Amino acid sequence: MSIEFSKKLTAHETPIPGVVLYDLPVHGDNRGWFKENWQREKMVALGLPDFRPAQNNISFNEKAGTTRGIHAEPWDKFISVATGRIFGAWVDLREGPSFGAVFTAELDPSQAIFIPRGVGNAFQTLADNTAYTYLVNDHWSADAQGQYTFLNLADETAAIAWPIPLEQAELSDKDKAHPRLADVAPMPAKxxxxxxxxxxxxxxxxxxxxxxxxxxxxxxxxxxxxxxxxxxxxxxxxxxxxxxxxxxxxxxxxxxxxxxxxxxxxxxxxxxxxxxxxxxxxxxxxxxxxxxxxxxxxxxxxxxxxxxxxxxxxxxxxxxxxxxxxxxxxxxxxxxxxxxxxxxxxxxxxxxxxxxxxxxxxxxxxxxxxxxxxxxxxxxxxxxxxxxxxxxxxxxxxxxxxxxxxxxxxxxxxxxxxxxxxxxxxxxxxxxxxxxxxxxxxxxxxxxxxxxxxxxxxxxxxxxxxxxxxxxxx
CATH class of the missing domain: 3.40.50.720 (NAD(P)-binding Rossmann-like Domain)
Structure with a gap:
């Protein structure tokens, strides 16, 4: 799938409060492409929270079908794809009326998504050599892991339609063992x-x-x-x-x-x-x-x-x-x-x-x-x-x-x-x-x-x- 060039920077609301999908302008020619993956001034003007990123992480995935998540972490994330393509799935695991709400989308390098604290994040790679990158507004620490909230990728309530069936995908044993939605303790608000x-x-x-x-x-x-x-x-x-x-x-x-x-x-x-x-x-x-x-x-x-x-x-x-x-x-x-x-x-x-x-x-x-x-x-x-x-x-x-x-x-x-x-x-x-x-x-x-x-x-x-x-x- 080729990247769509020269999109206008645009925000799209989703069914999960605070989760916003962004189209990113990607400029390309015969040499390759270039994009402003994170541009504070333009994105804040568009409505993105000024969430003050503190750390930049990259997940490299060698094979299509690699599936990771669903993890809700105690910080906000701005997620994009550097190379390749993913199917992303996000589930609201915060306390409140939107608990359990689901949003899915395919992302290539011309898109990014903002995920607030407490919203579960997962993705499945749709191409080999996919690099998944995210900015977070807190530093990772071992202590913070105790504040994570998890959901099983195969939860029947969320009913995520994974493009590559989970039994054929590459999953970690930990992700296979996460609880169903009925057993999830929602992440409390700050x-x-x-x-x-x-x-x-x-x-x-x-x-x-x-x-x-x-x-x-x-x-x-x-x-x-x-x-x-x-x-x-x-x-x-x-x-x-x-x-x-x-x-x-x-x-x-x-x-x-x-x-x-x-x-x-x-x-x-x-x-x-x-x-x-x-x-x-x-x-x-x-x-x-x-x-x-x-x-x-x-x-x-x-x-x-x-x-x-x-x-x-x-x-x-x-x-x-x-x-x-x-x-x-x-x-x-x-x-x-x-x-x-x-x-x-x-x-x-x-x-x-x-x-x-x-x-x-x-x-x-x-x-x-x-x-x-x-x-x-x-x-x-x-x-x-x-x-x-x-x-x-x-x-x-x-x-x-x-x-x-x-x-x-x-x-x-x-x-x-x-x-x-x-x-x-x-x-x-x-x-x-x-x-x-x-x-x-x-x-x-x-x-x-x-x-x-x-x-x-x-x-x-x-x-x-x-x-x-x-x-x-x-």
């Missing part, structure tokens, strides 16, 4: 690791992902962000994503010498360790930022606004954002005025209302509350939809309010009287007290997150639900 999982956001993520084995939670006891050992002792090949839910958020304490050191350690140094890990292992890093990276001079803050933090806390968050931005696969989720499980402004105001206390509350800082359940939902949405990497503002929606106006709403919902809340300026409120400077305008533009299909719920509705749950508990 996990999401949530660090800082005992804080407000971590608890919301625990609730959102409750019961899902693909998400692992680590509080300080399980993963100490300040310890290099925590990073060195974990097998990062088993993960796809890190969600960083840890942060130093004591805004006023950060202005003290001790607080400044702690804020930089958690919000910058630890984040740098996470970023380095994400880059080295090609992970997605999700990081939560703050409205405090802005000076509040603009009435609404878009993602593209240059940062201009006023205090130490804001400076550490801005520095952490800059570190994360160098990770190729990153989401920086910028929030404001976070409310979740634990001590917070809404709970404090509800307690004052129930005790008949009439507080003075700042009325010249304007923004929107952000409930942790919606931050968690927004993060999950970005990850599951594969939205473009980058910075996303995420608060709840609705008319911006001052802290005093929010306090009045809480009083009304908690059985008190809104009129019992009086307004005071930030300057007056903090007069004579050690306090960090605060942005007066913290309203975040939500157009970008909405464009991904995520609609942040209204503040008013979430506040009613939150207080309803709080008051019903006592």
């Amino acid at each position: 996990k999401i690791l949530v660090v800082g999982a005992d804080g407000q956001l971590g608890k919301a993520l625990r609730e959102l992902y409750d019961g899902e084995t693909g998400v692992e939670f680590a509080g300080r006891n399980e993963f100490d962000l300040a310890s290099e050992d925590s990073f060195a002792s974990r097998n990062w090949k088993n993960y796809s994503t890190i969600i960083n839910a840890a942060a130093y958020t004591a805004v006023d304490a950060a202005e003290s010498p001790e607080g400044r050191t702690a804020a930089w350690a958690i919000n910058v140094t630890a984040v740098a360790r996470l970023a380095r890990t994400a880059v080295e292992h090609d992970l997605t890093l999700v990081h939560v930022s703050s409205d405090y990276v802005f000076d509040g001079a603009r009435t609404t803050h878009a993602e593209s606004e240059p940062v201009a933090p006023l205090g130490v806390y804001g400076q550490t968050k801005a520095a952490g954002d800059a570190v994360v931005s160098v990770v190729p696969r990153h989401y920086i989720v910028r929030t404001s005025w976070v409310i979740g499980e634990g001590n917070n402004f809404v709970r404090t105001m509800a307690s004052l209302a129930q005790r008949g206390i009439e507080p003075s509350v700042v009325d010249d800082q304007i923004g929107r509350l952000t409930f942790t359940q919606d931050i968690a939902a927004g993060i999950r949405h970005l990850l599951e939809t594969g939205s473009d990497y980058g910075v996303y503002n995420l608060s709840n929606d609705g008319e911006p309010q001052s802290w005093a106006a929010i306090a009045a709403d809480v009083f009304g919902l908690a059985g008190g009287q809104a009129s019992h809340v009086s307004g005071v300026s930030t300057e007056e409120y903090f007069k004579g007290k050690p306090a960090a400077p605060r942005p007066l305008n913290s309203v975040l533009a939500l157009d970008k997150i909405r464009a991904t299909g995520f609609q942040p719920p209204q503040v008013s509705q979430r506040l009613k639900e939150y207080l309803g749950a709080e008051l019903s508990q006592g």
Whole structure:
């Protein structure tokens, strides 16, 4: 069979999710032929994952009928034929609804195929002296063999129509002994690791992902962000994503010498360790930022606004954002005025209302509350939809309010009287007290997150639900 020359570089989807067959341009003349077997820029532009190959392997097969597989390995592969021709068979052996899906095709040097981690790969040579070549994005090791998943070439469920019957083909004894599909343990997907999982956001993520084995939670006891050992002792090949839910958020304490050191350690140094890990292992890093990276001079803050933090806390968050931005696969989720499980402004105001206390509350800082359940939902949405990497503002929606106006709403919902809340300026409120400077305008533009299909719920509705749950508990 002759090679078809001068095909256009083209991608063809297959019945197995993530498995893509490519036509490759081969240029030939009377001397032979030449092709770009792997061309990152062109192929990534065509939709091939930028899977960062680490090793190039070649299987040379002397005789037609040599049959190898079906092996699902814990790495991605980009497969092509250097010389000869093969019949390829691929079976999805990953956990999920496509488990057992089959795709077959004949390949010559003018084609290549991308095979994601966990998809079983097999081939049968259709010509003598066939060289089968593949790029993989991890280095082979003896330890990795324990993570392989295998399927018998003769499995009746897959029902692969081998051109040369298996009884006439050249097979290894190991391949003959592999299990049928009914006995195959599917390869689990790579996990999401949530660090800082005992804080407000971590608890919301625990609730959102409750019961899902693909998400692992680590509080300080399980993963100490300040310890290099925590990073060195974990097998990062088993993960796809890190969600960083840890942060130093004591805004006023950060202005003290001790607080400044702690804020930089958690919000910058630890984040740098996470970023380095994400880059080295090609992970997605999700990081939560703050409205405090802005000076509040603009009435609404878009993602593209240059940062201009006023205090130490804001400076550490801005520095952490800059570190994360160098990770190729990153989401920086910028929030404001976070409310979740634990001590917070809404709970404090509800307690004052129930005790008949009439507080003075700042009325010249304007923004929107952000409930942790919606931050968690927004993060999950970005990850599951594969939205473009980058910075996303995420608060709840609705008319911006001052802290005093929010306090009045809480009083009304908690059985008190809104009129019992009086307004005071930030300057007056903090007069004579050690306090960090605060942005007066913290309203975040939500157009970008909405464009991904995520609609942040209204503040008013979430506040009613939150207080309803709080008051019903006592």
